[in-house]
Amino acid sequence: MNPAFRFTLEARDGRARSGRLATTRGEIRTPAFMPVGTAATVKAMLPESVAATGADILLGNTYHLMLRPGAEQIAALGGLHRFMNWGGPILTDSGGYQVMSLTDLRKMTEDGVRFRSHIDGSEHWLTPERSMEIQRLLGSDIVMAFDECTPFPCTREQAAASMRLSMRWAERSKAAFGAPERQALFGIQQGSTHPALRQESADRLREIGFDGYAIGGLAVGEGQAVMFEVLDFAPDMLPEDRPRYLMGVGKPADLLGAVARGVDMFDCVLPTRSGRTGQAFTRRGVVNIKNARHAADPRPLDADCTCPACAGYSRAYLHHVFKAGEIVSSMLLSWHNLHYYQELMAGIRRAIGAGGLAGFAEATQARWAAGDIAPL
Numbered sequence: 111m112n113p114a115f116r117f118t119l120e121a122r123d124g125r126a127r128s129g130r131l132a133t134t135r136g137e138i139r140t141p142a143f144m145p146v147g148t149a150a151t152v153k154a155m156l157p158e159s160v161a162a163t164g165a166d167i168l169l170g171n172t173y174h175l176m177l178r179p180g181a182e183q184i185a186a187l188g189g190l191h192r193f194m195n196w197g198g199p200i201l202t203d204s205g206g207y208q209v210m211s212l213t214d215l216r217k218m219t220e221d222g223v224r225f226r227s228h229i230d231g232s233e234h235w236l237t238p239e240r241s242m243e244i245q246r247l248l249g250s251d252i253v254m255a256f257d258e259c260t261p262f263p264c265t266r267e268q269a270a271a272s273m274r275l276s277m278r279w280a281e282r283s284k285a286a287f288g289a290p291e292r293q294a295l296f297g298i299q300q301g302s303t304h305p306a307l308r309q310e311s312a313d314r315l316r317e318i319g320f321d322g323y324a325i326g327g328l329a330v331g332e333g334q335a336v337m338f339e340v341l342d343f344a345p346d347m348l349p350e351d352r353p354r355y356l357m358g359v360g361k362p363a364d365l366l367g368a369v370a371r372g373v374d375m376f377d378c379v380l381p382t383r384s385g386r387t388g389q390a391f392t393r394r395g396v397v398n399i400k401n402a403r404h405a406a407d408p409r410p411l412d413a414d415c416t417c418p419a420c421a422g423y424s425r426a427y428l429h430h431v432f433k434a435g436e437i438v439s440s441m442l443l444s445w446h447n448l449h450y451y452q453e454l455m456a457g458i459r460r461a462i463g464a465g466g467l468a469g470f471a472e473a474t475q476a477r478w479a480a481g482d483i484a485p486l
């Protein structure tokens with residue numbers, strides 16, 4: 111592991127772990143949730159607001175930043191941290207996931223992927239080497255290997271071929287990454303839902319050697335039950351003493367279940383995207399603020415939440431600004447949702463430390479199931 115990075119496991123509870131990942135820009139408490147700052151901003155949030163929710167690290171998207179404003183441009187402006195005014199750690203993805211989702215606009219070969227920009231149709235190449243170069247220009251703290259996110263469903267043959275391509279790309283990513291002082295490189299396990307393919311992928315990644323390991327190819331439409339089946343075996347195939355990152359997950363219940371299966375890091379657009387569509391995650395489950403029942407309700411969204419949306423505003427106000435299309439609606443609900451996610455992660459970390467994760471998960475799920483407070 112890069113000496114500038116140190117992963118310390120502090121407690122275990124069943125297969126769940128809690129600990130700290132030290133980087134040159136600060137410490138990440140694990141299990142950790144990383145808000146997504148796609149285009150050098152966590153939508154509707156200032157960086158200081160994101161920090162106030164308790165986030166230790168953000169995620170940036172290589173695909174979006176390489177197209178606009180461009181990695182070279184960001185490097186010339188002092189790197190992604192200075193550009194977006196976030197001093198803490200940043201993880202960047204490899205661009206692979208977004209490029210693969212451009213099914214009509216891309217052509218994939220052994221070398222990499224040629225694609226057209228969704229913004230202006232201009233043509234670009236993304237290869238393991240170019241992805242490493244872009245992430246170096248951005249200056250992120252955690253760099254992801256370039257891989258193909260295997261679609262779901264697919265045949266076993268497709269899953270095997272896709273995983274083996276990703277492993278060849280992982281090797282090229284490692285070679286192109288070199289040995290920078292301030293960056294760590296994570297490899298990505300593929301293999302769809304097949305234990306033997308997941309094992310082959312984990313073995314290959316271990317031989318190449320990475321600072322951390324991600325579990326890829328999940329949260330792609332397989333559903334929670336199948337995802338948990340894969341997580342019953344996939345995390346344990348990865349090195350015990352390195353962080354394990356489940357990409358693109360998820361709903362609060364997904365986080366609880368994945369932590370219990372040995373995952374340390376997560377990212378998802380759900381809290382911010384839902385915030386912009388009037389959906390709030392609370393201790394009492396999901397609340398749709400656009401529902402007419404909130405129109406005259408003077409009570410806060412969640413009486414036990416200390417975020418600005420709950421501390422200063424009524425459900426009636428939050429309903430009104432959503433209906434009126436006011437920008438503050440996205441700001442307040444995004445803040446609340448990120449705050450709730452970080453509180454959930456803090457609760458999970460405390461529970462693991464106390465050896466009580468199962469009880470914590472049960473109580474949390476019972477409150478979600480009981481539902482929202484009764485209408486007035």
Ligand SMILES: [Zn+2]
Nearest residue numbers: 415417420446
């Ligand atoms: Zn709140």
